[in-house]
Amino acid sequence: MTLVITSACIDVKDGICTTSCPVDCIYEGERMYYIHPTECIECGMCESICPVDAIRYADEVVEENEIPFIALNDTAFRDEDGALTEPGGWKKGDAPVKDPQDLASLAQKNDEVV
Template sequence: MAFVVTENCIKCKYTDCVEVCPVDCFYEGPNFLVIDPDECIDCALCEPECPAEAIFSEDELPPQHVKFIELNAELSREWPNITEKKESPSDAEEWDGVKDKFKYLER
């Protein structure tokens, strides 16, 4: 069972989670992070580190975020690996908690 990055990460893209991942399974897009489900070891270290509370265990995923399982798998094969914490976008706090952000996902 893997962890999944969901909608609230879009345009927030905090990277606190990346810093604690022991297997470097995070991948970075223009305004979103994803977890490679094949690399994730289900250690749960990333979930409490996410300021946007956008990371869930696959078995505790809210129904409205199920589509993010496939999206994380797909984009982790396309995007570059990220292994170190970076500066968050300057407007990340403004986007944290905004509903219906999927339309803003940049691939």
Template sequence: MTYIISQPCVDLKDRACVEECPVDCIYEGPRMLYIHPDECVDCGACEPVCPVEAIFFEDDVPDEWQGFQTANAEFFDELGSPGGAGRLGAVGKDHPFVAALPSQTE
């Protein structure tokens, strides 16, 4: 089990969760952040600091945002497990599901 970042993060990327994560498992794409399912230790530190309530335990993701579970996991298919987001830096692409969403800033 892991935590999932969902719709409210798209085009916001507040990064409070990144600062709070003790294992550095929250990676940054151009439009949103992603939690690495194999690196996350399920501590839950990220969830309460998210200002837009975009982070959910995997079993608690609202039905309308279920697509983010797949997008979050598949984001790491090519990337693998780099062993820390800070060391890697921002990733130059989002999952296609996220990339195709309409802009949240317009």
């Protein structure tokens, strides 16, 4: 089960998680970071270092308002045809991954829940 980044990362983008990832599978987006679902080796290093506690194993995401972030992390790496892209690892200075359209509505819903 892969790791996913949840709503606590929206507009925070601390980025310390990227320094601990041995396979560079955490990509910077426009408003948050995303974990590539097949590049992740599930080591858990990012989860242990995240300062806002935004990273979880997908099977541990149980809060209703956080569950959509499992799909969101996957969607961030899909092309227009729905095929999963394989970027090959992120490095500082790369252009941000385009945030999925659903992020704006998920962010708003999370703001309303808080």
